[in-house]
Amino acid sequence: MLGRQGLWPGRRWSGKEGTAQALxxxxxxxxxxxxxxxxxxDIALWxxxxxxxxxFLRSLAYEDxxxxxxxxxxxxxxxxxxPYWRVVMERHAREGRWQAFINEHPNLMDxxxxxxxxRGPLRNRDLDGNQVVAYRSSKDTGVALxxxxxxxxxxxxxxxxxxxxxxFRENVAPxxxxxxxxxxxxxxxxxxxxxxxxxxxxxxxxxxxxxxARDRPVDLTETRAELAAKTAAGEIEPVLLDGxxxxxxxxxxxxxxxxxxxxxxxxxxWAPLGPTTSEEVTFLSPLEYVSARGRALKLFxxxxxxxxxxxxxxxxxxxxxxPILFGDRLVGRMDARLxxxxxxxxxxxxxxxxxxxPDERFSRxxxxxxxxxxxxxxxxxxxxxSGHLNLPR
Numbered sequence: 506m507l508g509r510q511g512l513w514p515g516r517r518w519s520g521k522e523g524t525a526q527a528l529x530x531x532x533x534x535x536x537x538x539x540x541x542x543x544x545x546x547d548i549a550l551w552x553x554x555x556x557x558x559x560x561f562l563r564s565l566a567y568e569d570x571x572x573x574x575x576x577x578x579x580x581x582x583x584x585x586x587x588p589y590w591r592v593v594m595e596r597h598a599r600e601g602r603w604q605a606f607i608n609e610h611p612n613l614m615d616x617x618x619x620x621x622x623x624r625g626p627l628r629n630r631d632l633d634g635n636q637v638v639a640y641r642s643s644k645d646t647g648v649a650l651x652x653x654x655x656x657x658x659x660x661x662x663x664x665x666x667x668x669x670x671x672x673f674r675e676n677v678a679p680x681x682x683x684x685x686x687x688x689x690x691x692x693x694x695x696x697x698x699x700x701x702x703x704x705x706x707x708x709x710x711x712x713x714x715x716x717x718a719r720d721r722p723v724d725l726t727e728t729r730a731e732l733a734a735k736t737a738a739g740e741i742e743p744v745l746l747d748g749x750x751x752x753x754x755x756x757x758x759x760x761x762x763x764x765x766x767x768x769x770x771x772x773x774x775w776a777p778l779g780p781t782t783s784e785e786v787t788f789l790s791p792l793e794y795v796s797a798r799g800r801a802l803k804l805f806x807x808x809x810x811x812x813x814x815x816x817x818x819x820x821x822x823x824x825x826x827x828p829i830l831f832g833d834r835l836v837g838r839m840d841a842r843l844x845x846x847x848x849x850x851x852x853x854x855x856x857x858x859x860x861x862x863p864d865e866r867f868s869r870x871x872x873x874x875x876x877x878x879x880x881x882x883x884x885x886x887x888x889x890x891s892g893h894l895n896l897p898r
Contacts, residue, residue: 506795506804508762508775509704511553512787513833515777519555525565527553528572529583532702535792536579538667539813541825541842542850543882546581548827549790551881555779567663570679574661574669575654587678589694591685594657596720603652610649617649626662626672692718696731697756700741702794705753705804708732746804782830783866786874788839789828796828796835807835807858823853831870836861839891848885850878855891 507513511530518527527550528534537545544559551557562581566572572581575590582590597603607614621627627650634646641651650671653659662672674683686694695718700706706714712728732754735741742760743752755763765772779785789796791811801807809828812820823840830836837857844851857863875887 506704507830507833508766508772509701509759510795512789512793512795512830513782514771514775515781515785516553516555516779517775517777518553519778521561521564523554524550524557524561525571528562528565528581531794532698533580533582535794535797536574536581537792539825541813542827543843545790545792548788549793551878552787552789552793552830557881563664567661570677573678577655584678584682586694587682588684588686589691591657591683592688592691594655595685598656598658603655606648606652607656610645613645613649614653617646617653621659621671621673626670626676628665628668628670630668697740700754700756701759704759705744705746705755707753707803708751711754780873781832782870783832784870784873785877786867786870787830788874788878789830789835791825791827793828801828801835805835806860809835809838822856826854829857829871829874831867834861836863836867843882843884844888847888848883849888850875850882850884850886851888852891 511517511527518524531553534546534549539545542548543551546562547557547559550562554561562572566574566581571584573584573587574581575594598607617632620632624631629642629644629647629650632644632646632650634642634644634649636643637645637648639645639648642648650659654661654669654671657674659671660674660677661669662677663670685691696714699714699717700711703710703714708725708728711732712723712725715723715728715731732741732743736743739757741754742757743754744763745752762772762775791797791813795801796805796807796809797811799808799810801809807828809826810821812822812826813824815824817824822838825842826838826840828835828838835858837855839852839856840854842851842853843849879885879887
């Protein structure tokens with residue numbers, strides 16, 4: 506899972522082009538604007554790309570048009586995937602709450618479209634709308650922009666700070682990518698995509714993948730039938746993990762990678778360009794694919810929840826806790842914040858897993874990882890409120 510996501514055994518890409526390769530390889534990266542330390546998607550790419558800079562991602566998405574952002578749960582996706590996502594957008598346009606909002610407010614939608622045609626790309630704040638109580642905006646024009654974006658009529662032209670700038674799809678996406686594939690093509694594409702993101706998928710995971718791709722409930726009988734069909738077609742393969750009774754599933758194309766790993770060999774395409782995660786720890790994003798939403802519990806015995814939206818009294822660790830990757834294990838977590846006026850990374854707490862016994866090797870890897878993290882954040886020092894760093898001099 507770590508290698509399939511580009512996190513192990515070290516950063517294998519570099520620079521702006523490496524950022525594009527990391528995004529393509531990992532299938533997507535989730536976006537979140539909260540920056541207690543840094544924005545989650547930037548931390549995720551920092552963990553994969555040597556000397557990553559946030560401007561690489563912004564340029565790839567909003568200047569080169571090689572990626573686009575989309576979804577109620579917001580991700581960056583390769584622009585080449587737009588014809589598949591157009592199927593999802595068209596679902597929203599013909600059913601659900603966004604279709605209902607558009608149908609219920611035809612004059613508002615026409616007004617917003619006219620403003621965009623006359624004035625060009627616009628932010629929510631650029632339109633004078635009526636106040637409403639809504640999750641996506643406090644103005645009806647803001648909800649209208651979002652509805653047109655979810656249904657694919659608009660796309661993100663760029664960003665002004667953290668605010669989305671909207672424009673018509675034909676002004677953003679390359680012409681040859683604006684069509685929609687068939688529903689069947691889209692379903693099969695998204696199934697493969699999710700299986701690739703997971704790396705190893707158990708039965709219930711596959712069931713959720715099918716549910717998302719088919720946009721309807723899927724039971725275990727249907728899931729088993731789909732797995733049997735894909736196995737017979739040579740698209741996937743079942744594998745057993747030590748201690749597991751139920752099989753996990755991998756893409757058949759990933760079998761050579763797994764065989765290399767079983768033989769103790771590093772896949773050639775995974776060779777790191779810099780230090781390995783045994784030489785330098787990596788701090789994972791709060792929304793990192795391998796650990797967010799409980800994904801790391803079964804395979805890594807690492808129970809992680811992002812607590813930023815929990816009341817302070819209900820937090821176990823802290824609001825911005827980052828998993829610590831050392832070697833091929835998630836060995837602990839660090840809660841931190843960036844004190845920007847003083848250019849200091851403030852460590853509120855550091856917790857290692859009960860089974861992990863740190864040694865001098867880990868201490869040096871932690872120091873090296875912190876040094877790289879500080880450089881990425883533009884911080885000059887560490888303010889250790891945890892009292893547990895014990896960094897070597």
